[in-house]
Amino acid sequence: SQKIEQNSEALNIQEGKTATLTCNYTNYSPAYLQWYRQDPGRGPVFLLLIRENEKEKRKERLKVTFDTTLKQSLFHITASQPADSATYLCALPASGGSYIPTFGRGTSLIVHP
């Protein structure tokens, strides 16, 4: 069955640096991939969607890459700020043609001032 892997260890970085989070998947060839941000006790908030024919997508300080050969997406936050501290989830549509997002467990990002 399909599997989505995100680093379970928290990523600690210094303010101003670039944070890079990884999402790997197996047994699957998704047509697109999404990234969400989740703050404690709240629902996830959509950030970016990247399609299989797109190598890179940017939105303000965010950048997402999608390597369908490696089955990997990288999520970058440049010039990180303490307010960027949150858990970041990648999501893929469930296999079998469904568009229902299946989520990874997320990686916690902590940006230190």
Place this chain on the structure above:
Amino acid sequence: KAGVTQTPRYLIKTRGQQVTLSCSPISGHRSVSWYQQTPGQGLQFLFEYFSETQRNKGNFPGRFSGRQFSNSRSEMNVSTLELGDSALYLCASSLAFADTEAFFGQGTRLTVV
């Protein structure tokens, strides 16, 4: 426009009881999905309703059920509560087409004692 509204925000129930959670989607969204989030399992898909019909179902026991009304509002019911049902229950609404983002509510924190 108003976001996804979930009620109640917090709930404490006793083992063996049943509980009903409510979700009002964004106006115009006909798809409502429910997720269970726990620290150990992450975000797990429960089921999706579209136009009052259950369209997709996750791998949860029959104690978990739901329904959707003609105004797209949805309810989720859990019967014979177990301690392991303690979790954050999230509702997401969407336009129900591929490539679209899911809009999440703030969730209902259910504690079973």
